[in-house]
Amino acid sequence: MKRRRWEVRLVGQGGQGLALAGIILAEAAVRDGKNAVMNHTYGAQKRGGPSQADVVISGEEIDYPKVLDADLLVIFSEAAFDEYHHQLGSRGFLIFDNSQIKRALTECDRVIPIPFADISQQATGSSLSANMVALGFVAELTKLVSHRSLVRAVSKHSPKGSLQANQTALEKGIQRAQSIEDRHDRNH
Amino acid sequence: MSNSTTTARRRGKARLMQGNLAIAEGAIAGGLGFFASYPITPANEIATFLSRALPKRGGVFIQMEDEIASLSAVIGASIGGLKAATATSGPGFSLMQESIGYAAAVEIPCVIIDVQRAGPSTGMPGGPAQGDVMQSRWGTHGDHPIIVLCPSSVREAYELTIHAFNLSEQYRTPVILLTDEVLARMSETVEMPLPQVKVIGRLHPEVPPEWYFPYDNAEGDVPPLVSFGHGYRYHITGLFHDKSGFPTSRPDEIDAWQERLFLKIDGNVEQIARIEEEEMEDAEMVIVAYGSTARSARHAMRQARKANKRVGLVRLVTIWPFHDAAIERVARSAKRIVVPEMNRGQILREVERASRGKTDVVGVNRADGEMVTPAQIMAALEV
Amino acid sequence: MEYTVPEHEYLRPHKKFPSVWCAGCGIGTVLGAIIRAVRSLNLSKDKIAMISGIGCTGRMPVYVDFNTMHTTHGRALAFATGLKLARPDMEVIVVMGDGDALAIGGNHFIHAARRNIELTAIVVNNRIYGMTGGQLSPTTPVGDRATTAPYGQIEQAFDIAKIAEASGAAFVARSTTYHAIELDRLIARGIQKKGFSVIEVLTQCPVGYGQLNQTGDAVEMLKWFRDNTTAARGKVPSGKIVRGVLVDCDIPGYVESYQKLMKTSKKRT
Numbered sequence: 001m002k003r004r005r006w007e008v009r010l011v012g013q014g015g016q017g018l019a020l021a022g023i024i025l026a027e028a029a030v031r032d033g034k035n036a037v038m039n040h041t042y043g044a045q046k047r048g049g050p051s052q053a054d055v056v057i058s059g060e061e062i063d064y065p066k067v068l069d070a071d072l073l074v075i076f077s078e079a080a081f082d083e084y085h086h087q088l089g090s091r092g093f094l095i096f097d098n099s100q101i102k103r104a105l106t107e108c109d110r111v112i113p114i115p116f117a118d119i120s121q122q123a124t125g126s127s128l129s130a131n132m133v134a135l136g137f138v139a140e141l142t143k144l145v146s147h148r149s150l151v152r153a154v155s156k157h158s159p160k161g162s163l164q165a166n167q168t169a170l171e172k173g174i175q176r177a178q179s180i181e182d183r184h185d186r187n188h
Numbered sequence: 189m190s191n192s193t194t195t196a197r198r199r200g201k202a203r204l205m206q207g208n209l210a211i212a213e214g215a216i217a218g219g220l221g222f223f224a225s226y227p228i229t230p231a232n233e234i235a236t237f238l239s240r241a242l243p244k245r246g247g248v249f250i251q252m253e254d255e256i257a258s259l260s261a262v263i264g265a266s267i268g269g270l271k272a273a274t275a276t277s278g279p280g281f282s283l284m285q286e287s288i289g290y291a292a293a294v295e296i297p298c299v300i301i302d303v304q305r306a307g308p309s310t311g312m313p314g315g316p317a318q319g320d321v322m323q324s325r326w327g328t329h330g331d332h333p334i335i336v337l338c339p340s341s342v343r344e345a346y347e348l349t350i351h352a353f354n355l356s357e358q359y360r361t362p363v364i365l366l367t368d369e370v371l372a373r374m375s376e377t378v379e380m381p382l383p384q385v386k387v388i389g390r391l392h393p394e395v396p397p398e399w400y401f402p403y404d405n406a407e408g409d410v411p412p413l414v415s416f417g418h419g420y421r422y423h424i425t426g427l428f429h430d431k432s433g434f435p436t437s438r439p440d441e442i443d444a445w446q447e448r449l450f451l452k453i454d455g456n457v458e459q460i461a462r463i464e465e466e467e468m469e470d471a472e473m474v475i476v477a478y479g480s481t482a483r484s485a486r487h488a489m490r491q492a493r494k495a496n497k498r499v500g501l502v503r504l505v506t507i508w509p510f511h512d513a514a515i516e517r518v519a520r521s522a523k524r525i526v527v528p529e530m531n532r533g534q535i536l537r538e539v540e541r542a543s544r545g546k547t548d549v550v551g552v553n554r555a556d557g558e559m560v561t562p563a564q565i566m567a568a569l570e571v
Numbered sequence: 572m573e574y575t576v577p578e579h580e581y582l583r584p585h586k587k588f589p590s591v592w593c594a595g596c597g598i599g600t601v602l603g604a605i606i607r608a609v610r611s612l613n614l615s616k617d618k619i620a621m622i623s624g625i626g627c628t629g630r631m632p633v634y635v636d637f638n639t640m641h642t643t644h645g646r647a648l649a650f651a652t653g654l655k656l657a658r659p660d661m662e663v664i665v666v667m668g669d670g671d672a673l674a675i676g677g678n679h680f681i682h683a684a685r686r687n688i689e690l691t692a693i694v695v696n697n698r699i700y701g702m703t704g705g706q707l708s709p710t711t712p713v714g715d716r717a718t719t720a721p722y723g724q725i726e727q728a729f730d731i732a733k734i735a736e737a738s739g740a741a742f743v744a745r746s747t748t749y750h751a752i753e754l755d756r757l758i759a760r761g762i763q764k765k766g767f768s769v770i771e772v773l774t775q776c777p778v779g780y781g782q783l784n785q786t787g788d789a790v791e792m793l794k795w796f797r798d799n800t801t802a803a804r805g806k807v808p809s810g811k812i813v814r815g816v817l818v819d820c821d822i823p824g825y826v827e828s829y830q831k832l833m834k835t836s837k838k839r840t
Binding site: 221222224240243244246248250252253254256257258260261262263264265266267268269270272286287290415416417418419421422423424425426427432434435 | 585587620622632633642646650651652654655656658660661678833836837839
């Protein structure tokens with residue numbers, strides 16, 4: 001997937017680690033020699049309020065730093081789903097955590113439900129690393145950043161206590177994307 | 189902001205850096221020895237970083253009881269010989285206005301970082317704005333000169349912070365680094381190494397104490413300033429003062445002092461005011477922008493160029509003193525000047541004034557806590 | 572005591588007198604006490620800074636040959652905080668009026684005390700705004716008149732010493748312009764104290780406060796201080812204002828604590 005400017009928007013609620021996921025993705029891109037911008041916006045509360053992390057990645061200079069038309073819209077909570085899902089532009093993909101979001105939605109090529117929280121729970125015993133599952137999934141799906149840079153960025157930004165879980169979750173996310181790709185390859 | 193269309197660079201030659209952290213690191217590189225502030229969104233990361241970094245380096249960090257106290261302490265530390273700064277946002281910046289006037293009048297160097305957020309009043313603490321443009325110029329009572337810098341990228345925020353300290357010492361004046369929420373909180377790629385800027389120190393007097401006058405007009409635009417405790421005992425007052433610093437009500441002394449106070453900034457506009465021009469050689473339509481809005485402007489300009497439209501960008505790195513001559517020059521050749529801002533039209537007035545009716549000046553304004561989009565600017569170029 | 576410097580050496584060599592203060596004003600007496608205190612401690616003029624705010628007392632630094640700074644209204648302590656942290660080796664004396672220190676500057680006053688920063692704060696309390704024309708101040712007693720309290724003050728007056736104590740000042744003392752020799756000693760002790768020292772000085776304002784409240788002239792007002800105050804020793808007769816050292820405790824000063832923090836921070840990553 002080679003495009004000049006990539007826009008990824010992660011939305012959910014405070015406490016889900018979206019800023020961390022955004023920073024790791026941007027950091028990995030920088031390690032790969034690309035330009036990146038990460039913007040995190042949130043409500044007054046640190047936990048439970050709306051949270052949005054926007055990452056723009058480009059091989060060229062990034063002038064306008066915000067998301068214009070998201071290539072990927074990744075949604076982590078029902079409230080965010082209701083607010084954001086209609087913002088999906090003409091070309092973007094919508095990925096949502098269907099272990100958190102119980103909304104009936106016609107599945108199509110551009111709408112991908114993945115149970116990030118459940119995958120995290122099964123792999124690490126906690127749903128807290130759902131952000132890392134999503135990060136691995138997105139990175140593998142888009143090939144936006146290299147595996148090596150991603151792993152290093154996770155190590156740099158994970159608190160000591162959660163590094164192991166984050167690494168495990170990241171790999172689970174990557175595997176999930178690979179399995180989709182395999183299916184996709186078989187089908188075509 | 190580098191204006192090259194950079195292709196992928198070698199690994200490891202860049203860092204992901206947040207705007208507020210770049211300011212904090214720039215302050216340290218600029219020689220910061222004292223920082224006082226009061227918590228406020230979206231400036232907090234600066235204080236958080238400095239509270240950790242300054243003590244290790246022998247510097248002072250103190251969280252004061254409010255923004256008035258913060259800037260007052262900064263001025264006190266500066267006369268104590270340390271390079272000193274504070275950081276705040278709109279509501280706190282309003283509280284600092286009296287002390288900004290004091291620093292301007294007594295000519296004590298200091299740096300004030302204002303991370304603009306949407307206002308008036310509490311407004312939208314997490315929403316960007318450029319509503320403090322006029323407050324940064326005229327917020328304190330009475331006429332006074334001021335220098336205000338507006339970075340447009342994280343890398344530039346670092347560089348301009350050092351530059352702010354330099355200008356402040358060089359011209360014995362408060363300098364305001366006027367940034368905004370977008371730039372403050374976003375993290376972006378910053379090419380390494382960081383810009384190397386020569387750090388300028390305070391000009392000390394060459395004369396013995398008995399011959400020293402802190403406000404001597406005969407010493408040129410900027411008389412040397414000696415900090416307290418070095419044997420040069422003198423008086424500082426916010427009252428109109430004579431060359432020795434004592435209060436005066438003599439119109440001849442006041443007039444001569446005020447002349448110099450203004451001349452040191454307004455007479456050096458060419459040296460102080462930085463303007464960056466892009467794609468201006470053949471430009472028919474010109475966007476004049478500053479701060480993070482200049483990024484929307486550049487995006488719009490590039491889109492327009494792709495469509496073979498002759499659009500140029502004039503970026504104001506320094507907004508005060510306002511570079512009238514540069515804008516008038518642009519107005520002479522441009523068919524239209526478009527001024528995008530996250531306010532209701534503050535620099536627009538200046539551009540209109542400096543254009544002297546020579547061209548059409550159009551504002552693109554929003555003050556709702558969102559960035560001006562490239563599409564909005566494109567629309568203004570079309571009409 | 573042997574003095575190495577004559578008293579007038581602490582005054583500015585250029586003629587600044589007569590002062591801005593009205594005839595009979597007590598601020599000059601406080602200025603004299605500060606100079607005598609500094610002289611008794613044999614402090615170098617280069618190492619002393621006098622910082623003031625706005626008002627009659629704000630004009631005091633002009634006359635003394637120290638490093639002097641006349642700041643904005645109410646903020647003298649905040650300016651002084653910055654200076655002291657930049658130059659811990661200097662003695663920083665802050666002079667303020669009652670309105671300056673406790674109305675507009677009340678927040679800075681309690682926080683300077685809370686931090687226990689090593690400053691000497693001298694509050695010249697004449698219970699009125701003199702320079703602006705006799706308005707009520709936060710220390711104007713209930714029932715007294717001011718130009719903005721023509722029917723008498725109905726707000727309770729602040730007790731400066733109690734506020735300083737409750738806020739955490741290491742040293743709190745009170746005296747009056749009648750008790751000038753006692754005042755010299757209290758100011759000297761305040762300067763020597765490591766931590767935030769507050770010296771409240773009851774001061775006559777015969778023109779503003781005096782005329783509005785029929786107190787008589789400056790001499791009558793000084794006599795009132797003599798007759799209505801008592802030393803802080805033994806049993807205090809009721810209705811009398813207590814003079815002398817009211818608080819003197821050893822708690823770490825802010826600068827001292829900050830210097831320790833600097834050392835420990837260097838060891839931490």
